[in-house]
Amino acid sequence: MLSSTTIDIDRVAASFPTIDAMETELQRLEGLISRVRARQVEILAAVDHLQVPAWDGCRSLQEWVAGRLDMAPRNASDLAVLAKSASREVHDSLRTGVASADRAAGMARLENAGASETVLDRAEGVAVGQLGQLMARHRRMTPLDETQAFKARRLWFQPNLGNTLATATMAMTGADMEAVLTALDRRADTIINPHDEHRPRLEQRRIDALVYLALDHGAPVASDGPAPRRLPAHIFIDATECQRTQGEAGATTRSGIKVGPNTLREILCVGDTQTTIIDSDGLKAVPTDGDRLPQRTRDFVFFRDGGCQGDGCTSRYRLEPHHIIHQANGGDHNPELLVLLCWFHHHVVIHQYGYTIDPHSPPGRRRFLAPGVTRAPPDG
Numbered sequence: 001m002l003s004s005t006t007i008d009i010d011r012v013a014a015s016f017p018t019i020d021a022m023e024t025e026l027q028r029l030e031g032l033i034s035r036v037r038a039r040q041v042e043i044l045a046a047v048d049h050l051q052v053p054a055w056d057g058c059r060s061l062q063e064w065v066a067g068r069l070d071m072a073p074r075n076a077s078d079l080a081v082l083a084k085s086a087s088r089e090v091h092d093s094l095r096t097g098v099a100s101a102d103r104a105a106g107m108a109r110l111e112n113a114g115a116s117e118t119v120l121d122r123a124e125g126v127a128v129g130q131l132g133q134l135m136a137r138h139r140r141m142t143p144l145d146e147t148q149a150f151k152a153r154r155l156w157f158q159p160n161l162g163n164t165l166a167t168a169t170m171a172m173t174g175a176d177m178e179a180v181l182t183a184l185d186r187r188a189d190t191i192i193n194p195h196d197e198h199r200p201r202l203e204q205r206r207i208d209a210l211v212y213l214a215l216d217h218g219a220p221v222a223s224d225g226p227a228p229r230r231l232p233a234h235i236f237i238d239a240t241e242c243q244r245t246q247g248e249a250g251a252t253t254r255s256g257i258k259v260g261p262n263t264l265r266e267i268l269c270v271g272d273t274q275t276t277i278i279d280s281d282g283l284k285a286v287p288t289d290g291d292r293l294p295q296r297t298r299d300f301v302f303f304r305d306g307g308c309q310g311d312g313c314t315s316r317y318r319l320e321p322h323h324i325i326h327q328a329n330g331g332d333h334n335p336e337l338l339v340l341l342c343w344f345h346h347h348v349v350i351h352q353y354g355y356t357i358d359p360h361s362p363p364g365r366r367r368f369l370a371p372g373v374t375r376a377p378p379d380g
């Protein structure tokens with residue numbers, strides 16, 4: 001049972017004459033924990049020797065520890081490594097409370113990796129968090145390790161609990177990772193000016209580059225050509241839900257990931273994504289071609305604008321016409337209300353970050369208004 005009383009901070013603080021005394025007490029307690037861990041490690045060594053985990057149907061001592069002691073895998077792994085360690089120094093440092101269990105486990109791993117005496121001596125002065133890096137540098141990689149690393153390659157996508165975000169996990173060899181990261185970073189620099197101090201963070205630019213590559217469908221694209229058709233995404237819209245929540249609910253992709261009002265607007269703007277509306281009468285495929293910008297108007301906007309109309313932007317990458325007044329708000333395909341934008345300004349800034357075009361900014365020098373802002377603040 002949890003007690004309803006919280007920590008009496010004043011009383012605790014008053015029981016120490018100085019801050020240093022607090023620190024000393026914390027260290028003394030950590031030493032106690034080390035000694036308790038040392039005892040656990042002894043018992044676990046016996047458990048391992050008797051092959052208890054195997055009898056209990058566990059894959060490893062680590063798995064057994066995690067289950068029986070209700071521990072996070074990382075901590076269970078530390079205890080298992082210590083239980084299997086043959087190093088007298090490691091066990092002594094834990095038993096006497098000189099080293100924390102984290103440090104002792106780090107040292108044991110380093111020894112297992114075949115580090116020399118010199119390296120081990122150096123490790124004593126290194127912060128616990130850096131022991132892992134030191135170990136990685138001394139670990140050997142056999143041809144078998146290499147094959148296993150390659151066989152472990154994978155890429156999968158997992159939606160979060162609310163289906164509002166998909167997280168991708170990639171596993172690949174170091175060489176493949178180098179190739180992929182180099183390509184992504186290079187591509188990111190072609191979309192977003194590397195000298196722009198306001199550009200998105202590196203990890204965000206990499207995703208932008210990845211999506212961008214996906215839009216290519218693997219085929220090379222002329223750097224200043226018009227944007228080809230967008231992703232063949234299929235959006236399902238529950239008409240009732242979507243209307244009730246102004247687009248904040250009811251729209252999902254085929255895989256179930258949600259699509260919000262910004263993306264819905266982008267679909268209306270670009271109009272090439274397949275849409276299926278579900279209402280009380282059942283399924284209704286939406287003929288998006290009917291909404292799409294007529295080719296003649298599209299060509300005219302390209303001819304008239306020539307490049308991205310964002311103020312100061314010189315990009316001609318994947319130019320797309322954008323509707324200054326969203327069709328959802330009554331805008332139409334009138335060329336006066338269309339503006340040519342590069343992929344970054346159109347897809348990222350307008351339709352994902354939710355910026356709008358300042359209607360008072362002149363053609364050729366269009367400014368962007370942050371979400372919720374309706375007029376540009378006065379200059380200066």
Ligand SMILES: [Zn+2]
Nearest residue numbers: 266269322323
């Ligand atoms: Zn648009």
Ligand SMILES: [Zn+2]
Nearest residue numbers: 308313342345
């Ligand atoms: Zn631009």
